[in-house]
Amino acid sequence: MTKKNLVPEPEDGLKFIDVHCHLPFPRPKKDDRLPSDEVQLNNYLDSGGLYLITSTIDYNTLNLTLKFINGKNFIGFSCGWAPQTVTYTTKQKYDEEWRKWKDYVENHQSDYLAIGEVGLDFHHAPTLEKRSKQISELEKIFEITRDFDKPYVLHVRNAAQHEVDKKNPDHRFNTNDGATKEMLRMLENYNISPSRVLWHCFSGPDIYGAMLPQQGFMLSVPSSAYSVKKWRRATTNSPLDSLVTETDSYYQHPFLRGPLNVPSNVKYSIAAIAYSHNLTQEEVSQKTVENALNFFEIEIK
DSSP states (O other): OOTTOSSOOOOTTOOEEEEEEOSSOOOGGGOSSSOOHHHHHHHHHHTTEEEEEEEOOSHHHHHHHHHHHTTOSSEEEEEOOOHHHHHHSOHHHHHHHHHHHHHHHHHOTTTOSEEEEEEEETTTOOSHHHHHHHHHHHHHHHHHHTTSSOOEEEEEEOOOTTOOOTTSTTOGGGSTTHHHHHHHHHHHHTTOOGGGEEETTOOOOHHHHHHHHHHTOEEEEEGGGGTOHHHHHHTTTSOGGGEEEEOOTTSOOSSTTSSOOOGGGGHHHHHHHHHHHTOOHHHHHHHHHHHHHHHHTOOOO
């Protein structure tokens, strides 16, 4: 237990699955604080990791991932086109890479575990125009993939109080659950079952931490929940049957202002859930592993 946090440290001997990280991923300015991708994976498996699920966000990270995981055991990936990709990619590059990504996701379904991360991010899209663009592109993804036998991994980030589109201040997207409500509307419109949907790095609002599992959705708790109370609070009322663990590395370090994150830190998610749910870390370890294996239909030999 640290001075910064009342949550006990992760115990030795825990088993775990990181259902969402970014390995490999373009590094910020060739940052040397991170071990190599190979070392991160080996450390993860050596310290209790049973299986690792990495997430792509565009065509570039898809290619990086395919090259990295080739021939490796105990690692799979979700194939995503993230909302940040929609917002920040130049039109010429976007159109070309979208066609390539679309071709891959349609014709290589046996290669990947899930569609994701895909979603809505109203923090990175601060205007109504950009938010509407994210919605229209996500609709294209749902149209293409809704009949695939694949689950979805969603990135859903609501606008903060100060992230109001000043030209459209009263628009529903500006509310603290605007992205969440829009996502639920879209899932219903495309008849996508909640049992096929994981909300990655779930951050609330808190009321949805109880509401979404009641509807059949899965929620993922990030490693940053270890030291950030609001992240723990978001899933305090979520049943353990509906929770899995992730790092979102190299983001979401257990101490949010700490160094860059690594997949082996997913054990801090287990510690956070055990604390918020008044359970043993071993109980949380066993159940979140079971939930992950079932949701992604993974068999570990």
